[in-house]
Amino acid sequence: MHHADLALAVIGGTGVYRIAELTDVESHLPETRYGFPSGPLRVGRIDGHRVAFLARHGEEHGVPPHKINYRANLVALQMIGATRVLALNTVGGITERFGPTVLACPDQLIDYTWGRISTLSEEPGTDVLHVDFGDPYAPALRAQILAAAQRSGVALVDGGCYGATQGPRLETKAEIARMRRDGCDLVGMTGMPEAGLARELGLQYACLGIVANWAAGCGDEAEITMAEVLANVETASTGIPPLLRSILAG
Numbered sequence: 001m002h003h004a005d006l007a008l009a010v011i012g013g014t015g016v017y018r019i020a021e022l023t024d025v026e027s028h029l030p031e032t033r034y035g036f037p038s039g040p041l042r043v044g045r046i047d048g049h050r051v052a053f054l055a056r057h058g059e060e061h062g063v064p065p066h067k068i069n070y071r072a073n074l075v076a077l078q079m080i081g082a083t084r085v086l087a088l089n090t091v092g093g094i095t096e097r098f099g100p101t102v103l104a105c106p107d108q109l110i111d112y113t114w115g116r117i118s119t120l121s122e123e124p125g126t127d128v129l130h131v132d133f134g135d136p137y138a139p140a141l142r143a144q145i146l147a148a149a150q151r152s153g154v155a156l157v158d159g160g161c162y163g164a165t166q167g168p169r170l171e172t173k174a175e176i177a178r179m180r181r182d183g184c185d186l187v188g189m190t191g192m193p194e195a196g197l198a199r200e201l202g203l204q205y206a207c208l209g210i211v212a213n214w215a216a217g218c219g220d221e222a223e224i225t226m227a228e229v230l231a232n233v234e235t236a237s238t239g240i241p242p243l244l245r246s247i248l249a250g
């Protein structure tokens with residue numbers, strides 16, 4: 001089951017539960033030392049390159065952000081040979097450059113989550129890990145993604161700070177105002193501990209933010225609805241297949 005030639009693992013978030021371009025798909029549900037991932041790993045090919053896909057919340061979206069077994073998800077991907085992980089994260093936009101339907105490749109992160117298992121060194125007897133996390137997203141993988149966007153003509157905002165909140169409720173306007181003051185450009189609920197665990201595991205990990213809505217108080221909408229979120233993800237997602245193909249070709 002170990003594929004040394006796995007070119008890329010993609011973790012899909014809200015509104016992205018499969019990759020239609022994946023052919024010759026095999027499914028695996030490996031049990032890891034942390035239990036099972038959120039759902040099956042779909043392993044197939046895009047333009048001849050082996051690619052794995054995992055829906056972070058499960059393919060029926062049954063797992064809320066604070067209940068995701070992030071460790072099992074990442075370890076399962078590593079078990080089938082993943083070294084590069086592209087995380088798709090649906091987000092709210094806080095600052096001007098990050099309006100609905102924008103695709104973004106953030107370069108910074110602030111963690112506001114709490115009570116989640118956020119390290120591999122949770123269990124007694126495991127090594128205490130203090131990994132460097134100054135640049136939370138792998139600079140080399142970000143560079144590949146940005147170059148791929150340029151080559152394929154997919155508009156992608158370079159940089160930005162992702163703020164990870166606990167959820168599953170959306171934020172108050174005051175919370176978003178504080179996040180703006182802190183320097184956050186995007187807000188989502190799954191960016192951590194996923195990125196930190198990926199670093200502990202030695203995975204090359206980067207985020208593709210899919211902006212689904214203006215965060216609370218940042219736009220004109222009276223409220224944020226799931227219908228709006230899913231419609232904007234669908235629109236923005238048209239850029240994902242050409243971007244993936246270009247990353248793989250790079």
Ligand SMILES: CSC[C@H]1O[C@H](OP(=O)(O)O)[C@H](O)[C@@H]1O
Binds near residue numbers: 013057064189
């Ligand atoms: C209003 S939708 C909130 C939901 O969408 C994001 O999911 P993901 O990061 O997995 O794409 C956000 O984190 C929440 O889980």
Ligand code: HPA
Binds near residue numbers: 092212216
């Ligand atoms: O506004 C938001 N806040 C948190 N997570 C989100 N995921 C999509 N939109 C949002």
